Amino acid sequence: MWAYFKTVYRFVFDTESGDYVAYASMHEEKEEKLGDNWFG
Numbered sequence: 076m077w078a079y080f081k082t083v084y085r086f087v088f089d090t091e092s093g094d095y096v097a098y099a100s101m102h103e104e105k106e107e108k109l110g111d112n113w114f115g
Contacts, residue, residue: 080102081102082099082100083099083100083101083106084099085097097109097114
């Protein structure tokens with residue numbers, strides 16, 4: 076039996092500055108903002 080993890084990542088980009096904010100939700104739970112070091 077295989078364990079699996081359903082994680083959805085959402086990125087919100089600022090087209091002028093190039094900055095972005097990343098959010099993640101696991102197993103269809105509430106979305107949480109990720110820290111800067113996740114995809115830095």
